[in-house]
Amino acid sequence: MSGQRTGREPVAVVGIGQTKHAAARRDVSLAGLVREAALRALDDAQLSWADVDAVVLGKAPDFFEGVMMPELYLADALGAAGKPVLRVHTAGSVGGSTALVAADLVAARVQRTVLAVAFEKQSESNAMWGLSLPVPFQQPLLAGAGGFFAPHVRAYIRRSGAPGGVGALVAYKDRRNALRNPWAHLHEHGITLEQVRSSPMLWDPVRYSETCPSSDGACAVVLTDRAGAARAPHPPAWVHGGAMRSEPTLFAGKDFVSPRAGRDCAAEVYRQAGITDPRREIDVAELYVPFSWYEPMWLENLGFAAEGEGWKLTASGATEPGGELPVNPSGGVLSTNPIGASGLIRFAEAALQVRGTAGEHQVDGARTALGHAYGGGAQFFSMWVVGRRPPTT
Amino acid sequence: MPEILTAPLTVSFPFTRSLGPVQSAFLTGLRERTVLGVRTTDGRVLVPPVEYDPVTAGEIRDLAEVAPTGTVTTWAWNPAPRDKQPLRTPFAWVLVRLDGADTALLHVLDAPGPHAVRTGMRVRIRWAPERTGAITDIGCFEPYEDEPGEDETAAGKAGAGEDRAREAGHRPAAPHDGVFDAPVTGIVTPARLDYTYTPGRAMSRHLAALAEHRITGERCPSCRKVHVPPRGVCPTCGVPTTEQTEVGPHGTVTTFCVVNIKAKGAGIDVPYVYAHIALDGADLALHARIGGIPYDEVRMGMRVAPVWTGDARHPDHFRPTGEPDAAYDTYKELL
Numbered sequence: 001m002s003g004q005r006t007g008r009e010p011v012a013v014v015g016i017g018q019t020k021h022a023a024a025r026r027d028v029s030l031a032g033l034v035r036e037a038a039l040r041a042l043d044d045a046q047l048s049w050a051d052v053d054a055v056v057l058g059k060a061p062d063f064f065e066g067v068m069m070p071e072l073y074l075a076d077a078l079g080a081a082g083k084p085v086l087r088v089h090t091a092g093s094v095g096g097s098t099a100l101v102a103a104d105l106v107a108a109r110v111q112r113t114v115l116a117v118a119f120e121k122q123s124e125s126n127a128m129w130g131l132s133l134p135v136p137f138q139q140p141l142l143a144g145a146g147g148f149f150a151p152h153v154r155a156y157i158r159r160s161g162a163p164g165g166v167g168a169l170v171a172y173k174d175r176r177n178a179l180r181n182p183w184a185h186l187h188e189h190g191i192t193l194e195q196v197r198s199s200p201m202l203w204d205p206v207r208y209s210e211t212c213p214s215s216d217g218a219c220a221v222v223l224t225d226r227a228g229a230a231r232a233p234h235p236p237a238w239v240h241g242g243a244m245r246s247e248p249t250l251f252a253g254k255d256f257v258s259p260r261a262g263r264d265c266a267a268e269v270y271r272q273a274g275i276t277d278p279r280r281e282i283d284v285a286e287l288y289v290p291f292s293w294y295e296p297m298w299l300e301n302l303g304f305a306a307e308g309e310g311w312k313l314t315a316s317g318a319t320e321p322g323g324e325l326p327v328n329p330s331g332g333v334l335s336t337n338p339i340g341a342s343g344l345i346r347f348a349e350a351a352l353q354v355r356g357t358a359g360e361h362q363v364d365g366a367r368t369a370l371g372h373a374y375g376g377g378a379q380f381f382s383m384w385v386v387g388r389r390p391p392t393t
Numbered sequence: 394m395p396e397i398l399t400a401p402l403t404v405s406f407p408f409t410r411s412l413g414p415v416q417s418a419f420l421t422g423l424r425e426r427t428v429l430g431v432r433t434t435d436g437r438v439l440v441p442p443v444e445y446d447p448v449t450a451g452e453i454r455d456l457a458e459v460a461p462t463g464t465v466t467t468w469a470w471n472p473a474p475r476d477k478q479p480l481r482t483p484f485a486w487v488l489v490r491l492d493g494a495d496t497a498l499l500h501v502l503d504a505p506g507p508h509a510v511r512t513g514m515r516v517r518i519r520w521a522p523e524r525t526g527a528i529t530d531i532g533c534f535e536p537y538e539d540e541p542g543e544d545e546t547a548a549g550k551a552g553a554g555e556d557r558a559r560e561a562g563h564r565p566a567a568p569h570d571g572v573f574d575a576p577v578t579g580i581v582t583p584a585r586l587d588y589t590y591t592p593g594r595a596m597s598r599h600l601a602a603l604a605e606h607r608i609t610g611e612r613c614p615s616c617r618k619v620h621v622p623p624r625g626v627c628p629t630c631g632v633p634t635t636e637q638t639e640v641g642p643h644g645t646v647t648t649f650c651v652v653n654i655k656a657k658g659a660g661i662d663v664p665y666v667y668a669h670i671a672l673d674g675a676d677l678a679l680h681a682r683i684g685g686i687p688y689d690e691v692r693m694g695m696r697v698a699p700v701w702t703g704d705a706r707h708p709d710h711f712r713p714t715g716e717p718d719a720a721y722d723t724y725k726e727l728l
């Protein structure tokens with residue numbers, strides 16, 4: 001890895017925690033939910049609340065729970081009294097952006113140890129309602145997130161010439177991967193490819209089993225500097241690059257199949273990490289895939305496959321756990337989707353892989369991993385590359 | 394210049410809350426006319442209680458019962474109560490430190506006027522007749538005269554009320570296990586926001602044309618792209634757009650999905666086709682429903698035209714025109 005960010009403090013991930021994700025975590029308040037993930041991350045790092053210098057909190061739109069400025073209400077639960085607390089909001093990509101804001105505080109030597117937390121408690125509201133407020137003078141779309149994204153999937157299939165069954169392969173893989181991840185929401189024991197293929201068609205071409213669930217959950221990571229990493233009880237994951245890019249929801253020339261903001265974000269994060277051939281140099285990727293077909297779409301957008309070739313990579317089995325480029329060994333968003341936390345879970349899972357602590361879904365010998373998140377109308381992107389070795393500066 | 398449109402926008406939803414152990418005990422306690430606080434690591438009693446210590450961040454679970462009487466620590470008079478506020482008549486917003494507590498609770502005080510309210514006055518809870526396990530189980534606070542105390546000699550002195558309040562405040566909160574029959578574990582908190590929405594000048598121009606069954610976009614003076622519906626600015630170049638141009642009415646289905654699940658509150662029968670339509674002359678697709686053809690016969694490249702029904706401003710749907718399908722190359726940039 002080349003040191004493309006001279007002058008920045010190297011940033012290490014020394015603690016990772018997440019909740020048991022579920023359709024409804026009625027046993028905990030919002031405070032109890034974020035607390036569960038944060039405590040696990042602190043325990044992993046063997047740090048106490050007093051060791052944390054700042055807290056960065058992310059979640060998707062406030063309407064998803066109806067708590068305005070939740071960072072204020074949650075400050076006590078996150079030990080933020082007397083410390084800076086920041087709120088990040090970039091729709092579905094927010095979990096990733098939250099980690100990057102926290103990492104930048106360390107890299108800029110503003111803080112030494114920062115706790116990044118992201119959550120969603122979807123059971124307290126209705127995301128479909130929250131995404132389709134009745135704006136006057138506009139025709140209601142009334143198709144929900146699936147209806148918004150399904151036409152883009154059809155456009156991808158047409159543009160790439162992919163055979164119809166590739167999406168089902170992704171869903172079948174990710175749902176089976178989730179069986180090796182104890183935190184995952186969906187544990188569909190005995191799921192078969194035939195069950196995926198014959199599940200109800202919700203928004204043709206997207207089937208029920210190719211759609212993310214609605215989850216309650218939180219994720220937290222502890223980020224620290226070189227000195228903090230040296231004191232850490234377990235091997236850290238090192239941040240080799242982090243980037244965010246955005247673009248408008250709609251504009252003439254917008255490419256929903258392969259958004260430019262996603263391509264630019266990937267190019268920047270690879271530049272920082274000194275990666276020139278992502279398919280060869282990245283060992284495992286945790287990608288934000290809320291609908292199955294987004295796996296081949298992102299494989300192209302992120303440069304793992306040439307345009308129109310992503311589905312071939314998926315169909316070849318390369319993205320299976322034992323494949324050349326395992327994608328979403330955790331089960332991904334297709335198995336767990338507390339929206340605001342989903343991006344941070346991708347980032348955290350990438351870090352778990354390079355630390356060698358992913359448990360049953362560990363990819364053997366993973367040294368470099370990509371965490372990816374996107375949100376809004378495919379308009380916000382955030383990514384990081386983490387590695388087993390510290391960046392050379 | 395057409396008139397600038399405005400309309401009310403109401404956002405409301407009955408949010409649910411999982412309470413967790415501490416709020417569950419607090420709200421269930423109110424139902425049983427018992428006010429619970431929580432004791433912090435440094436020995437203070439917080440009312441209402443929280444789950445985590447504001448100083449140490451440690452988990453705190455030692456509940457304590459405080460008195461239904463207390464002292465006003467500050468207040469503000471509300472001369473004109475609004476809908477859904479706790480009292481129909483003018484009242485005081487008050488912070489009340491209940492006897493045995495170290496922090497104050499926000500609530501309302503039923504008083505005849507601001508002349509009857511002062512910081513330091515003694516108040517007590519007036520319980521709601523019907524209690525469900527909610528903060529509104531405290532109907533309001535009301536002025537309260539302490540019984541003549543044990544310290545009779547001090548009663549005539551100026552400031553005796555405050556003295557009694559101080560003594561009462563030192564009455565320790567009693568430990569409580571927080572256990573009640575049929576605990577409340579979740580509540581519903583309806584929220585409602587009322588906005589006045591205005592779509593702005595560019596959208597108002599577009600909407601005025603729609604009322605005449607014309608669909609208009611605006612052309613960017615820099616990149617020459619036509620945006621429909623217009624925002625008054627080119628999202629790519631960041632420059633204002635002023636040149637209105639009529640697009641369509643015919644267009645091409647660039648991509649679509651078939652919606653098979655009924656959305657809440659939608660009056661549309663499923664399945665229906667939700668499509669991206671590039672109107673002739675527009676540089677991006679708009680989104681609309683396709684009708685007048687079985688859903689499974691809709692295809693990319695199909696030529697369509699808008700159908701207006703009644704006095705609706707927007708086309709109800711788009712129907713096939715019967716023209717030959719457009720070649721993929723003519724719309725592949727507009728998916």
Ligand SMILES: [Zn+2]
Pocket residue numbers: 613614615616617618627628629630631
């Ligand atoms: Zn322009």
